[in-house]
Amino acid sequence: MTLHTGASQFTDEDLSMFRESVSRFLDANAPPEKVAQWNADKVVERDLWRKAGEFGMLGASVSEAYGGLGGDFRHERILIEEMGARGLEGWGVAVHNMIVAPYLSAYATEAQKEAWLPGVVSGDTVLAIAMTEPSGGSDLANLRTRARLDGDEWVIDGQKTFISNGQTADLVVVACRTGGDGSKGVSLIVVPGDAEGFERGRNLDKIGRDAQDTSELFFPGVRVPKENLLGGVPGEGFKQMMKLLPQERLVIAAMGLAMLERALQLTIDYTKERNAFGKTLMDMQNTQFTLADIKTQATVGRAFIDQCTTKHLSGELDAVTASMAKLWISETEVAGISRCLQLFGGYGYMNEYPIAQLFRDSRIDTIHGGASEVMKLIIARTL
Structure with missing residues (x-):
């Protein structure tokens, strides 16, 4: 543990x-x-x-x-x-x-x-959500995937990419445009994995999170029942996403903290065993100072995540606070794991060592769920 x-x-x-x-x-x-x-x-x-x-x-x-x-x-x-x-x-x-x-x-x-x-x-129904498109990631108000109503069915045309659980998903919540331009034209429609015409592209080759099947998804005129529109009213999708995105960003922050804590423990264990210049790495002041700094940051991060969890449980976690948690934890995680890897020396560069996997796995956290730059934009609006 x-x-x-x-x-x-x-x-x-x-x-x-x-x-x-x-x-x-x-x-x-x-x-x-x-x-x-x-x-x-x-x-x-x-x-x-x-x-x-x-x-x-x-x-x-x-x-x-x-x-x-x-x-x-x-x-x-x-x-x-x-x-x-x-x-x-x-x-x-x-x-x-x-x-x-x-x-x-x-x-x-x-x-x-x-x-x-x-x-x-x-576990018979694995879920995925399809927001990101090849033409844009975090810009959810300007989606190009479209859905038009034809009798009692929605007909969906478009493409999504970087979709987690994309190969295994049995049910996909698809963000698409059912109205005019901008956020007011966005809706969420549920597409079964066996819907006629629905296509899965290749399992994308990533630099980390190797076990996570991540895919391109194609909707060439895919038809689903009219009632598969979530919320029952077209044009509510952007509001729905904005309401639930704070939890997604808190999830990413909590996962980033868990990864940083694991990296810290692995590095503490390694530096206590590894000898150099007649003493262990942990005996060296540089090692002690580096790990003390990372532990302090992780401890502060845990206190922040706990505070956000308290707000979330009471329904008070707002988009700005969740964005700050995601921004600070993910950036701290990536930097901290990189510093931990440095203390492993050449062994840190070997994929057989868990620290190397953590180094690769952590990098996505400053990108998915809204890139760090987008988090800064959200926070900056309150200044």
Whole structure:
């Protein structure tokens, strides 16, 4: 288990039991050799999704009425931290549980919830969300993928890229334009993975998060039922995304913190064992100062994430605060892991060492969910 920098305030008997059970499940079902295989295959086997569903990891925040745990973001943070401790950032549970499932819980009809959410919980239905397009990433108000109403069906034309869970998803929430220009013309439509005409491109070759299947998706006149429009009213998609994006950014921040804490623990262990010039690396002041600095930053980061979690649980986490958390943690994470790798010397450059994987895996966190530059724009509007 990785080092947690400071005692979290989100600990009680039930949460402790949940953490212990998650830890045992992951130790049994996601040992290092399995993680290495998933990284090599560039996808996590479907069997693990179903095992996780049977265990109760999936849909942790989904209502018990649909088979979920009925938990909240505290349970999701435990999943983030325990997966982060084992280098499982590439398994798309965070996307499934914490980014896409909330759209179904918040905006699907009762009939749709009854049809979709039990599969989300069991692992039979893997979720993805398709926002990013080849022509633009964070500019969600100017999407080019379009959907037009033809009788009782939406006809979707367009292309998405960099879609996590893209190869395995059974249900995709697609951001598309159903009206005029700008944010008021954007809607969210649910597309089944077996919809006629729906095409998956190649599993994209990335520099990190190897086990995460990430794909191009194509919609050449794909038809879905009229009622698959989330919220029931066209043009509400941008508002829906803006309402749920703060949680997505908090998820990315929490995952970044977990990765930084793991890197710190790995580096502490290594520098205590590695000898140079007649003493361990940890005996050297430069090592001590570097790690003291990183531990301080991680501790501050944990306090900030805890504060954001408190706000989120009470419904008070705003877009600006979530953007600050995502910006600060992700930039601190990338810089801190790079400094940790430096202390490994040549071994840090070897892919067989977990620190090298962390170095590659961390880099996306300043990009996805809104690049750091976009976070700064959001924050700057409040100045």
